[in-house]
Amino acid sequence: MSVSAATRAITPQGIVARKGGAPLACLTAYTTPMARLVDRHCDLVLVGDSVGMVLHGLPSTLGVTMEMMILHGQAVRRGLDRALMVIDLPFGAYEEGPQQAFRNAARLMAETGAGAVKLEGGAAMVETVGFLTARGIPVMAHLGLTPQAVNVLGGYKVQGRGEDGERIAADAAAIADAGAFALVLEKVPQDLARRITAEIAIPTIGIGASAACDGQILVIDDMLGLFADFQPKFVRRYAELGRDADAAIAAYAADVRAGRFPAPEHAFGDAPAPRSTGSDAG
Ligand code: KIV
Numbered sequence: 415m416s417v418s419a420a421t422r423a424i425t426p427q428g429i430v431a432r433k434g435g436a437p438l439a440c441l442t443a444y445t446t447p448m449a450r451l452v453d454r455h456c457d458l459v460l461v462g463d464s465v466g467m468v469l470h471g472l473p474s475t476l477g478v479t480m481e482m483m484i485l486h487g488q489a490v491r492r493g494l495d496r497a498l499m500v501i502d503l504p505f506g507a508y509e510e511g512p513q514q515a516f517r518n519a520a521r522l523m524a525e526t527g528a529g530a531v532k533l534e535g536g537a538a539m540v541e542t543v544g545f546l547t548a549r550g551i552p553v554m555a556h557l558g559l560t561p562q563a564v565n566v567l568g569g570y571k572v573q574g575r576g577e578d579g580e581r582i583a584a585d586a587a588a589i590a591d592a593g594a595f596a597l598v599l600e601k602v603p604q605d606l607a608r609r610i611t612a613e614i615a616i617p618t619i620g621i622g623a624s625a626a627c628d629g630q631i632l633v634i635d636d637m638l639g640l641f642a643d644f645q646p647k648f649v650r651r652y653a654e655l656g657r658d659a660d661a662a663i664a665a666y667a668a669d670v671r672a673g674r675f676p677a678p679e680h681a682f683g684d685a686p687a688p689r690s691t692g693s694d695a696g
């Protein structure tokens with residue numbers, strides 16, 4: 415990052431200042447080229463542990479390691495000038511207690527240059543959020559559908575319906591009081607998202623949590639249409655890159671097989687002699 419870029423880079427304080435203002439636009443990124451594109455348009459880039467499912471073909475985020483997060487975090491950092499980079503603490507890297515969380519959060523920030531970490535959980539994480547924040551680590555929290563708890567939640571279902579909404583609202587207030595600078599709300603009913611957004615002083619960033627939130631985040635590969643077989647209700651596909659890539663790869667393979675690629679303009683040096691065919695051989 416250049417000195418001038420550093421001075422206009424978005425900070426966690428800048429994110430907090432956007433509470434109730436123009437909605438925050440946030441996306442995930444896992445690679446340098448995507449980070450460059452997202453940085454041009456978004457306020458916050460999350461190196462999400464969704465990387466495990468999106469890029470590594472894992473069945474859930476539970477198998478994501480610190481090493482994977484660091485590798486992708488470093489790649490994303492190289493693509494950013496302006497947006498705030500937040501990186502996920504992977505499953506198993508923070509739940510034992512504040513000290514373990516601090517060790518791994520500090521490592522993620524030191525080795526990737528991220529400006530903040532994200533962790534999942536409510537009441538059980540209040541002490542950890544306070545501990546990290548007091549020691550120089552800005553924390554974005556994550557409530558509602560918390561994918562690292564998929565085995566406890568019984569699937570990737572909407573959370574906070576009926577009475578359970580009270581629990582999530584209380585968790586949101588406690589996490590905000592503990593010092594988190596933003597809160598991701600995933601797959602919660604819009605009434606609950608509206609209530610939490612009105613009740614806490616930090617921005618809520620919704621994913622499947624309606625326009626009531628202070629900002630929105632999506633997994634970049636979902637909104638770019640990279641997966642033909644995955645279309646959650648809460649995603650709008652802004653492109654069909656999966657379909658386009660499939661057509662491009664099919665056209666390439668057909669061109670190679672038919673001898674249409676490479677063409678003379680793709681070659682170096684003298685034009686090659688035409689390929690001999692079986693019929694010339696005799
Ligand atoms: O890992 C992730 O991508 C997330 C979402 C909130 C986008 O946590």
